[in-house]
Amino acid sequence: MSFNYLPLTDAQRRDMLSAIGVSGMEDLFAPIPRELRGFELALPSGHSELEVQQQLNRLAAQNRPLSAQRSFVGAGATLRFRPSAVDHVASRSEFSTAYTPYQPEISQGTLQVIYEFQSMIAELTGMDVANASMYDGASAAAEAALMACRITHRHRILVSETVHPEYAEVVRTYASGPEVAVETVPHRDGALDLEAVERLLGQDCAGLLVQVPNVFGCLEAVRAAGQLARKAGALFVVIADPISLALLEAPGAYGADIVVGDGQGLGNPVSFGGPHLGFMATRQEHVRQLPGRICGMSVDTRGKPCFTLTLQAREQHIRREKAASNICSNQALNALVATLYLALVGKTGLVELASVSVQRAHHLADRLVGMAGLELAFPSQRFFNEFVLRADRPADRVLAELADRGILGGVPLSRWYAGSERDLLVTVTETNSPEDLDAYLAALSASRRSSAQERSVEVPATAVDHATV
Amino acid sequence: MPTLIFDQSIPGRRGVTIPASGVPERDLLELLGPELLRQSPPELPEQSELEVVRHYTRLSQLNHSIDTGFYPLGSCTMKYNPKxxxxxxxxxxxxxxxPYQPAEQVQGALALMYDLQSWLGALTGLPHVCLQPAAGAHGELTGILMIKHYHRHHGNRRTKVLVPDSAHGTNPATAAMAGFEVVTVQSNERGLVSVADLKAHLDDQVAAFMLTNPNTLGLFEEDILAISQAVHEAGALLYYDGANFNAILGAVRPGDMGFDVVHQNLHKTFSTPHGGGGPGSGPVAVSERLAPFLPVPAIVRRPDGSYALDFERPLAIGRMKAFFGNFGVLARAYAYIYAHGHEGLRQVSRDAVLSANYLKARLGDAYEVPFAQSCMHEFVMTSDRQKAQGVNTLSIAKRLIDFGIHPPTIYFPLIVHEAMMVEPTETESKEELDRFVEVMLQIADEVRDTPDLVNSAPHTAPIGRVDEVLAARKPNVRWRKPQTAR
Structure with missing residues (x-):
């Protein structure tokens, strides 16, 4: 069998071996101890490209994509509008098959994209500087926690219980190496308990991590939380949804020291959870503690403005064990997607997208709470485009009722929170049309009717009981 | 430098249209509240679709890329990325x-991940695999944290990690990030780990020894079995940095060499695109004793043949990122392995090793090769001789740009002066390899005859050499709206 990605012919291989001056390939592998050579490799045989396509098509067909149903699933990754031009330009192989831009003379394209990306993140977050991207929002939050420890020389981190539980878990995992203590601040009614924050903050606390909108979709009392953190000498770390920042105050404007988040929604497919991108921004005075790559503007030998990776004395390839982080590869191509997205959607488009999501989410929530057996779990909180629906029955049953009508109704919170068996996180974006909202409502009212009928036929007393509750 | 997208912005222009909400609208101030409602929108560009497409298409044309030219970048494995x-x-x-769809809706994706896990297990000889880490360094951190938790679980609080002086920067950075003290082990005169120096450093405080094999000089650590034995006798574990795995596909397995944990770089060995710096994917494969510490969730196959996520792993280190890993990268790597199969992957490494040795043989007269033995998939040469003639490695690297060739990795590993690390990969034709040789020989002649030509290179790139000092001294890392006084 010959391989289309391997251009050497057998004749060329023989020529090359003789140019090297060896008799065969075994001579080149001779440094490997003989007893380690020669084993069965439990892999499939090779396949033609057509067979590769067929195999991957077969696997893809065993999945049910969001685009084939009405999806209200979010919690950190969400189906959103992706302008066609984004993937078209991002697919250019001058971008996708380039290496990290360590040679600025032949990487100005990638470098200028990074500079524009950093600028857009800084604009959205209201911070002075942003880096070139992190792996995802969760690992960016963990890096922010470690960065707060480096800056404050303290070793204790507070994480709100309303931070996405998987983010909190990543923070704890990263913290387990340097033995940083991570404590959870409980929530009250779906939002940060400020009294608990005040109680738990101490002179040994490096940082307070708060997410807004939080994992329940609720807005947080960020100004008060930030003031409490500052008073205790801790850094205020805000985890933000970049699209929400079209309408919500920039964290830099209310005193955030570090802002991180996930940029999947900025034009990247959900892709079963990755690759997405994390972003990270901070104040000017902390720039030398920022992990990851940073692109800066400079001039070349001809005096013309140009770009280069800079402040590399923070990074592993220069500082080794003294680096701010071990991060090397980031999510450059996803950051390019985000840059293209933000350039296309632009100043007014992002506001409109966020507004449509907020309006449709509130419309759905308003009508759901008018239905028997459904309420908001946290009715006293403001929310953005996600909310927690509480049912009089297990959330799994609600999901099943919706699934019967081709609706993916949300994420059951029992996935993470004990005692939340009746709670469902519902996510609404611009991709959920008014018809989708109607279908959601219709599915639940239909299921209500049919279960009421069922009960009135089979056990009449139950229906009467229910009506009197 | 093309004008920044921000400076091209024209108020009132737009790149997309957004549908109306189609529902009765409420006042945003009422919904979001006065405390958090943003006063003025972020200063994003205002451009039509064509302007945006043209701007970024033009930017793309300023890049070197695999699809436009040769990339002999050592330790980076810049091979072709199949379409x-x-x-x-x-x-x-x-x-x-x-990622939160019910398991029955994502069986194909889970099957893909399960098979990829088992294939990586077969290639590494370490059967327990986690696909979650997002990049090589992320996999390193995963592996080193697992080692930390393993020792802790066994009642040891070992404080040190050993790394060779030839190690990638991520190795010491990872160990430090995981809270370890980093101790350097010397290389010997043959460019290999000094087993004597290693043994001198091994004590009951050493948690692990991190090693790349073949190492960053492209040399196979021939004493690997002695190394492995010494490390394990000291109660430490052996970590394999998979950056150079492209050399040994199907030829030798880290598990057989005695390694306890391996990270892979799917964006190197398994051909997924580098993307200008990412995304990567850094799966880890571990031995039996480390398996209980792998991150959650695990992807498991049930007796009925269906796939599921298993979160019940009480000793797991936790999570390294949200969700399950860079799935889109995993799908590409799956397709790559499925296309090549076992015989194809073996041929990949054979051709990669052959090509590197061929270049080394052809360039060994004009440039100095500090380690004479045969190399694996890459080799290191020095420009010591050229430096004596007044031209350093940096200038030779920059001169390559004028011929449409990306410079090799330079000044690394740190133990070789004026180092140039060359990794051709298996996907370059002999004609391209020969052209590289001709260019390198021509540059060697230029160094002798017209050194200024080389010292002032590049001449044909979009820009000349960059003032790095200015960039670092007066950092300008973002655009700001001109009229805003801040």
């Missing part, structure tokens, strides 16, 4: 999947 991989990763059945 079918791009196509399959974009199938809606993969791209439009949510």
């Amino acid at each position: 079918v991989n791009e196509a399959v990763a974009r199938l809606p059945g993969f791209a439009d999947l949510h």
